[in-house]
Amino acid sequence: MTLIEFDRVTYVHQTTGGTALKDINLKVEKGETVAVVGENGAGKTTLVRHINGLLKPSQGSVRVDGVDTRETTTATLSRKAGIAFQNPDHQLFSDSVENEVRFAMKNFGFSDATVAERCDWALGYFGLEEYRKTSPLILSGGEKKRLTLACILAWDPSIVILDEPTVGQDANQKEKLSQIIKMLKDGGKTVILVSHDIEFLWPMQPRLVVMSGGRVAADGPMGEVMGNKELIEGARVTQPQLLRLYLALKAKPRTAFLEVQDAGRWLSGGAP
Amino acid sequence: MYWLAGGFVFRRVISPFHKLDPRVKLLISGEFFVLALAAFSIVEVAGVLAAIILTAAVAKSLRRIGRVFVFSAGFGIFIFVVNIIFGLGLVSAVLYSVRFLAIISSTSVFFVTTSPDELEQIMKWFRVPRDVVFAFVTAVRFIPVVMLDAFQIMDAQKSRGLEFEKGSIPRRLRNTIPLLIPLVVNSVIRSGELAEAMESRAYGSTPRPTSLYGLSMKWYDRLVTIVSLVLTAGALYIYYSVRFPF
Numbered sequence: 106m107t108l109i110e111f112d113r114v115t116y117v118h119q120t121t122g123g124t125a126l127k128d129i130n131l132k133v134e135k136g137e138t139v140a141v142v143g144e145n146g147a148g149k150t151t152l153v154r155h156i157n158g159l160l161k162p163s164q165g166s167v168r169v170d171g172v173d174t175r176e177t178t179t180a181t182l183s184r185k186a187g188i189a190f191q192n193p194d195h196q197l198f199s200d201s202v203e204n205e206v207r208f209a210m211k212n213f214g215f216s217d218a219t220v221a222e223r224c225d226w227a228l229g230y231f232g233l234e235e236y237r238k239t240s241p242l243i244l245s246g247g248e249k250k251r252l253t254l255a256c257i258l259a260w261d262p263s264i265v266i267l268d269e270p271t272v273g274q275d276a277n278q279k280e281k282l283s284q285i286i287k288m289l290k291d292g293g294k295t296v297i298l299v300s301h302d303i304e305f306l307w308p309m310q311p312r313l314v315v316m317s318g319g320r321v322a323a324d325g326p327m328g329e330v331m332g333n334k335e336l337i338e339g340a341r342v343t344q345p346q347l348l349r350l351y352l353a354l355k356a357k358p359r360t361a362f363l364e365v366q367d368a369g370r371w372l373s374g375g376a377p
Numbered sequence: 378m379y380w381l382a383g384g385f386v387f388r389r390v391i392s393p394f395h396k397l398d399p400r401v402k403l404l405i406s407g408e409f410f411v412l413a414l415a416a417f418s419i420v421e422v423a424g425v426l427a428a429i430i431l432t433a434a435v436a437k438s439l440r441r442i443g444r445v446f447v448f449s450a451g452f453g454i455f456i457f458v459v460n461i462i463f464g465l466g467l468v469s470a471v472l473y474s475v476r477f478l479a480i481i482s483s484t485s486v487f488f489v490t491t492s493p494d495e496l497e498q499i500m501k502w503f504r505v506p507r508d509v510v511f512a513f514v515t516a517v518r519f520i521p522v523v524m525l526d527a528f529q530i531m532d533a534q535k536s537r538g539l540e541f542e543k544g545s546i547p548r549r550l551r552n553t554i555p556l557l558i559p560l561v562v563n564s565v566i567r568s569g570e571l572a573e574a575m576e577s578r579a580y581g582s583t584p585r586p587t588s589l590y591g592l593s594m595k596w597y598d599r600l601v602t603i604v605s606l607v608l609t610a611g612a613l614y615i616y617y618s619v620r621f622p623f
Contacts, residue, residue: 159532179535188536194566195526196533198558208555212538242562256537 108264108295109133109156113165116151116319125151127319129165135263138286138296140306140327143316144341149299150191152316153266156297157186169264184213186264187257191272193249197241202233202252205241206259213260227259246273254285264295271302279305307331307345308363315340328361384444385488386521392490394436398598399495400502402487405432405601408609409483415613416479418621419472424612426479429486438489445485446478453477468623493518498592507586515571523564530559 109132116126125148133139141149154160155167158174158181167174170185190196199205206227210220228234231251236244241252250273257265267286271279279302286309289296300306306313306327313330315323317340323330331337331344334352344352347362362368389395394402409429416422433442453474460470491499493514500510531541534555541552575581594602 154532157536159535178540180538180540183536183538188533190529190533190536192529194563195530195559196537196555198555198562208539209537212540260538 106135107132108135108137108170110168111152111155111165112168114155114162114167115164116148116155116160117163125319126155126162129321131314131321131324133295133297135295136290136293138290138298138309138311139314140298140300140309140311141314141316142300142303142306142340142342143322147316147340148319149316150268151319153188153268153297153299156182156264156266157188158182159188180212183209183262184260185262186266187260187262188266189250189253189257189268189270191269193246193253196253196256197249199241201238202228202236202241202244203238205252206256209256210260215260223259223261227255230258231255247275247278250274251278251281258285258289262294264297265289266297266299268299269301270298271300271305283309303331303343303345307347310363315342317341332361384441384448384485387492388438388441388489389492390437390490392435392437394432395490396597397601398592398594399491399499400592400594401598401602401605402491402495403499405605406483406487408605409486410480412609412612413476413479413483415616416472416476417616419468419475419623420621421612421616422472422475422479426475426482429479429482432486433482433489436486436490438486441489442482442485445482449478449481494590498588498590501588502592511580519564519567522567523560526563527556527560530556530563533559 111129111131114126114129115124117124129152131152141152143149151160155162155174156169158169158177158179161167161175169182172182174182197205199208203224206224207220210223215223228237231254233248233252233255236248241249244252250270254267254270270282274282283305286296286298296311298306298311310327313323313325313327314321315330315337322340323333323336328348331348334344337344347365347368350368351361362371409425409432412425412428413422416425430439430442433439456477457470457474460473461467496517497510497514500513501507505513535541539552539555541549541556543549544552
């Protein structure tokens with residue numbers, strides 16, 4: 106079932122007059138995990154901002170769950186599509202972490218009981234229980250990032266969009282983030298990741314959409330797209346280290362390595 | 378909003394007006410300001426407005442100044458309505474409204490054509506203390522940044538179901554809290570980081586730092602200064618010697 110559909114979408118910035126998206130055709134199925142990559146200014150963030158109606162296409166149309174984004178409000182679309190923005194400081198304002206998580210649910214008109222229940226779950230899941238009464242403004246960068254994720258997952262949107270989720274996160278937090286994305290995937294959520302962190306994306310093997318100059322330069326399974334070195338370099342994206350190792354060895358194991366351990370086993374004579 | 382505020386934000390353009398010494402641009406802007414304030418009739422203030430539009434055309438910034446007209450039209454209408462309500466007459470209502478537009482656009486001509494660096498040089502030339510100059514120029518430089526911040530915060534809050542344009546006036550005011558708090562916090566954080574970065578680059582280590590660029594009046598700056606002063610004097614003479622019907 107197609108959940109998000111971009112139909113010949115072109116977007117021209119009102120202030121600069123520059124064309125940020127050019128003739129985008131893209132369909133995302135329900136439950137898919139899609140990673141959008143590309144150099145700075147390629148149009149990744151502009152693309153995902155069309156999903157919850159923050160931006161409306163200059164030409165063409167964007168449909169989310171069958172609804173044309175031009176015919177409804179961002180608030181209505183956000184109930185279905187939650188975006189975690191790159192900079193958590195752009196959204197945190199409440200007097201406590203607890204109220205920050207409750208904010209969106211109150212806007213969406215959830216009952217008090219549901220708000221309390223979902224808030225408890227989100228704080229517990231993201232390890233923020235101890236900060237419940239703390240001001241969100243004094244949390245560390247990693248904690249703020251987790252809080253923004255908690256705020257979104259608390260209202261349980263069917264589409265979760267994460268804009269540069271690994272920026273400023275240490276290895277442990279990245280691992281935790283991977284687990285969260287896996288949980289969302291297993292729960293049937295549609296996850297859209299905007300990231301430069303190819304190493305983070307590689308083990309997940311999402312569908313990869315490569316953007317370049319406002320266009321979709323490539324779209325397909327990550328292993329397949331990343332194998333096209335010429336295309337990837339043209340879009341100024343780096344191949345993952347394990348794939349580069351695989352290609353550098355000029356051997357032909359059955360599949361590319363997904364984990365370092367796979368490469369280790371193969372190098373010591375085992376199957377990849 | 379960003380589009381409207383663009384009427385006061387510097388834009389680098391190659392034009393004869395942009396090439397002028399910033400002190401001359403300040404003088405011309407000040408002359409427009411004084412002439413708009415001193416005008417007794419609609420004809421006079423309309424003349425000032427026409428001169429401002431002509432200057433904006435020379436500065437290749439007509440569209441930018443046009444934004445200022447859009448920006449101040451609301452206040453202009455308000456002034457017009459208040460004058461009519463209090464029985465000051467149609468002529469006075471039009472005069473005060475057009476005067477308001479002329480005053481606002483006269484300042485816009487200066488800010489649209491003067492870079493923050495030039496602004497800094499002018500303030501130093503007026504012997505304003507260095508720290509004050511730095512604080513003021515930095516604030517001007519950061520206006521576009523803070524505005525972009527504001528838009529991103531609005532987007533983030535809209536994505537959490539907040540509707541800024543919906544509800545009663547008290548509710549709309551309350552809805553600005555999720556916008557204002559992150560904006561202020563971000564600005565405070567940024568100013569702290571900027572202060573540390575400046576200190577790390579030896580800001581304040583010497584009481585009289587040297588300056589890479591200085592102000593120097595060229596022949597055309599002097600010519601424009603003389604012509605503008607003569608025209609202003611002529612306009613003031615007309616103000617006090619000729620009585621226009623309205």
